Amino acid sequence: GAVVSQHPSRVICKSGTSVKIECRSLDFQATTMFWYRQFPKQSLMLMATSNEGSKATYEQGVEKDKFLINHASLTLSTLTVTSAHPEDSSFYICSARDPSGPPRDEKLFFGSGTQLSVL
Amino acid sequence: GQQVMQIPQYQHVQEGEDFTTYCNSSTTLSNIQWYKQRPGGHPVFLIQLVKSGEVKKQKRLTFQFGEAKKNSSLHITATQTTDVGTYFCAGQGAGSYQLTFGKGTKLSVIP
Numbered sequence: 001g002a003v004v005s006q007h008p009s010r011v012i013c014k015s016g017t018s019v020k021i022e023c024r025s026l027d028f029q030a031t032t033m034f035w036y037r038q039f040p041k042q043s044l045m046l047m048a049t050s051n052e053g054s055k056a057t058y059e060q061g062v063e064k065d066k067f068l069i070n071h072a073s074l075t076l077s078t079l080t081v082t083s084a085h086p087e088d089s090s091f092y093i094c095s096a097r098d099p100s101g102p103p104r105d106e107k108l109f110f111g112s113g114t115q116l117s118v119l
Numbered sequence: 120g121q122q123v124m125q126i127p128q129y130q131h132v133q134e135g136e137d138f139t140t141y142c143n144s145s146t147t148l149s150n151i152q153w154y155k156q157r158p159g160g161h162p163v164f165l166i167q168l169v170k171s172g173e174v175k176k177q178k179r180l181t182f183q184f185g186e187a188k189k190n191s192s193l194h195i196t197a198t199q200t201t202d203v204g205t206y207f208c209a210g211q212g213a214g215s216y217q218l219t220f221g222k223g224t225k226l227s228v229i230p
Contacts, residue, residue, distance in 0.1 A: 032216070043207065043222040044162065093161055104169060106150055106211055108218065110161040 002028045002098040006111025013084055014119055021079045021114045023094035029074035030096035034108070035067075038091040047092075050077040084118040091115050121146050123210045125221025133229050138195040140224035142208035149213045151184055151191045156223070157204040165193075165206075198228050 003026040013019050023033055031052045036044040048069055049057040056069035066088075068080040081088055093113040097106065122145040132138050142151065150169045154162035166175055168184035168191060175182045181194045191210075195202055205225045209218040 034217075041225070044220045046217060046219075049217070095162075104150075105167065106216075106218075107152055107164040107167055108154075108162075108209075109164070110154075113161045 002026075002096075002101075002109045004030075004094065004096055004109045004111040006094055006114060008114060009112055010115045010117075012117045012119065015085055016083055019081045019084055019116060021081075021092055021094075021116075023077045023079070023096075023111050025075045025096050025098075025109075028096075028098040028100055030077075031074060031099065033071060033077040033094055033096045035069065035077075035079050036093045036095065038093060038113075040091075044093065047079075050079075050094075052077075081116065084116070086118045089116055089118045121210065121212050121215075121219045123208060123219045123221040125208055125224060127224055128222060129225050129227070131227045131229060132198050134200060135197050138198050138202070138226055139192055140206050140208075140226075141190065141192050142210070142221050143190045144210045144219075146189070146212055148188050148210040149215075150211050151188075152209045152211070152218065153182060153191075153193055154207045154209060154220075155204050156207065160204075162207060195226075198226070200228050200230055202226060203228050 005024045033050040035047045050069045050071040052071045058064045071077040094111045095108040125142045152167045153165040156162045172186045173184040179196045183192045205223040207223045208221045
């Protein structure tokens, strides 16, 4: 199946610094990528939809100035957590659909996730 | 907005016992998907159900989509330790490209 690569897998940073997370579709082009956040023992919460060449669409309650999303190419989307604080510590995970898949095939391919710890 | 409820939140079974997790959507879905997330891992797609009343099987796993396309279930027969993980359902509403995930059911299998 399609592969989505996400880096870094783990990052520890000081409070107030910014962290960039990359999400790449390795063998397909993704005009849309999705960014999720997952707290321990909880479900995946959609943060935003990243659209290639245009602004991301953020879910209600997600600060767009804090979670900057850039989707500059058909294979790369980045999420930057700006001025990170301890409450931003979480598991961030991206996903994408392979548009070349069978018709009506809506399955998502997930990156391996990034565990962010803000000290 | 669309909500997807999933129960139970946790399930502990003896190896060899059966396991079922249930999902219910607040709205009619165009499709429902199931994912498995192993401890420390990322969600991996298991299956997509599209048709009303659809039943699909993958070895010991049986997936059902309700007639009204609002509920779904995943049943595992004779669980094995390799089945351990969290199973998520995810519903896609009609005309939407977004998936709404249930809270997941964490399955523990006691050898």
